[in-house]
Amino acid sequence: PTELALLPIIESSYDPFATSPAQAAGLWQFIPSTGKIFGLRQTWWYDGRRDILESTRAAYKFLSQLYNQFGSWELALAAYNWGPGNVKRAIERNEAAGLPTDYWSLTMPAETMAYVPRFLAVAQVIKEPNTFGVRLNPIVNKAHFRETYAKNQVDLTSVAKLAGLTTKQLYQLNPAYMRWATNPDGPHRVLVPLNTPEIFEQQLAALPAPDRYITVTNRYVVKKGDSLHRIASKFGTTPAALKRLNGKLISKRGYVAVGKSLVVSRSKQLVSGDNSVDIEKLANPAAERVAQIEKADKEKAVAAKSTRKDDDNDKVSKKYHKVRAGQSLYAIAKKYDVSVKELAQWNNLKNKSNVQVGTKLVILLEEDEDTKNTSRTAKASKGKDKRIASKEDSPKKNKKERIKRISYEVKRGDTLYSISQRYNVSVSQIKTWNKTSKNLKPGQDLIIYLAKS
Template sequence: MDELPPMPAAEPSLEDPELANGMAEPEPRNPDHAGQPDRDLWQRIRAGYGLDLNVDNDRVRAQREWYARHPSYFTRVTTRSERYLHFIVEEAEARDMPLELVMLPVVESAFDPFAYSHGRAAGPWQFIPSTGKYFGLDQTWWYDGRRDIKRSTRAALDYLQKLSARFDGDWLLALAAYNAGGGTVSRARRHNKEAGEPLDFWHLNLPRETTAYVPKLLAVAQIVREPERYGVTLHPIDDEPYFASVDVGGQIDLAQAASLAGISTEELYLLNPAFNRWATAPDGPTDLLVPVDQADDFRERLAALPAEQRMRWLRYTIQRGDSLGLIAKRHRTTAAVLRDINDLHGSTIIAGRTLLIPEPAADQYALSADARLAKQQGRERDGRQRVDHRVAAGDTLWELARSYDVSVRALARWNNMAPGDPLRVGQTLAVWTENGPAAPAGADRQEMIRKVRYSVRRGDSLYAIADRFNVSVSQIRDWNNGVQGNRYLQPGDRLTLYVDVRSAP
């Protein structure tokens, strides 16, 4: 197995009510079954335990005592797990894995499928981009497989099994390697071996986060084993599937799918959090998870739905100066999607012709990537005022944080980003500053203008470039003698631009 980088946990603040309350709780299901041992998923999990839970050192005790002091948090997180936990248990049992591992998303993400860490890890199992790709979790504008409940669970269990095999079946070392990386654990063991010290997890010199990571899982497993002892109430979960998978056969608007399934769009997103936009991805996957009780009706209604009603379409007449990328941006899609739908073999488009463009069918997609971003950006922060900063060429989170006198992590968090995420020219960042909407302290007008050398890309036009950099076409022409019209732009041409890095809309 190739060496993979560490998988940083989302590090949720357990004091943060947004984390614990930010998702709708599942509707009560089969209340008559509650408390019946043969129908209790927690009982099934306890019966499948395979780790040594008798360990009671200071590290485990500290984690357990924290959870015990915050019983309402533990109850909310286990309530949230109801949508996903039965599937995870079935998958782990089929592999004969110790069932303590099914509680790892409590540590990783608090069972929030939209969790995103400062280390760019996403989803319930907190895959970073490179590790997600290694395990086949596609990440596109439409879809992020790291949040796909079924696929990310199988990938995480695959990874844990590989790590367990690497460390001769030692699950604690496998867990440590899941967090810190296999190489980190192997190096720590080599160091201990050379020093004549024990090679088990408890004696290794590992990163601080990892030394707490394994004890957290053991503490959670101990509380699940004896919740009454620690004053914790587990949300009752039936030992039966919560969802069923339905192949929808192609792209479909998620509001339309929710209506066909008889559920809210929020519930559909919570079962299918991998879909970033208002519809399933045009290139798949084509399966949707719906509550098991609604699956048969959903299949019947889907089969009766005319193909032209699966998505809403707009016929757009191409205007002079349009580019495929600019049209895609205006209509919240991608140039690749427009090429595919309209059978285009490149990015060349002709004014006067029409394009078929997918459009959202409803006004609200409460858990789409755009809606989650807008909610996070708009959440008021005490004593601070919001400034919208439009990203210009050359901007970095570090430089912007310094300019606005805020921390990099805070700036990233306000915009549902990680500090290492790249910025896109034209992207709007919400900055919650104590300085108000004035220009960042210490920056005068000259310091805010930067000279940018831009390389023309296929499909670019002067109008598209002007829109992207928040300048005018006439300015571009003035700065670049001889550029008289779009017909002179060729891929690879270099343009000089003078861009205001504030670029506030």
């Protein structure tokens, strides 16, 4: 049914950058595993779940498959939301009890019970807006963009200039690209507005392949005398990043047992005709400088404490949030860059979907030693989101080092971690360059320094 094109209103509000606590992403909110089943590639460079065309094709295929399985669009939509296995078991329970097995007769979670009625209501409003006092701007029934193909990996900022667009406008059309360039291994498809001059294709074909970087994941076995900070420094990453990659293998205090195998990230450079060149250190002078500052600060702190303490000086600060009318746990979790699950655990909440107005919630936030008082900085920056890095915070340039400075506009759903992963820098670097806290605002401009090879 044509109305299925309206499903992203329920799923993502038509925001291809939307992400959920369950790791769902894109217009159609595919979780990683389902995305892979339906051919949506997810790499360091590219996430097919955010590809407007590919994710729509996958959703069409998935919904068609669900309809063929259950024979009802209501049940197909319920399975899209709740999972086909759950719907199948709910049908089997009703069959065993001699009850009807249509959508309206099944016992399902409240979210799924409301999912189909919400969709039907939206479809009705779109069909008859005047009946419901809704004014919709007309959309011309024609294509608004066209597909173009580069012959190799291309720098997206260069592509934007050729197309007469800002980098932000190009990313809005091509949200699947997670970095500054297309995937080295493809796809090299770029969507541009329909009115882009025809000469653009020729110029795009003539663009040379940029110097490119990939991040590969290696494992490191912890040795006697290792600390989290030393391991992070060795592999050009941060203790916080290692914690995120390895979960429960690393304790909250940063302890890790000898003999444990940790996942670490290292940078490798792809050189034309030679894929074997290994860069031991991050190809970013700024990263090296920030790492040195962090190391010096942390060593001072460690010297003042027990020798048993790890070099990683992340501290936990306890904050309180008073729930206001209209706020959900998801909105509060997003505000503090934590998960709904963590919020529920910290406050012993059994019902994650309902929280009473006026409730005081405990929020536990990790702070690095070099980012103390960031909340004060964030408050002082209200209305002044655009920042320019000071000379002290900017990477120093010399003849050997060529630094590319870019400006990134924060989008809804962005976190410091997701932005750091996009540009292969650390969270600490972004904080240092922008004097910002964990709380980002959509529309805020961040300064990012990248190394050119």
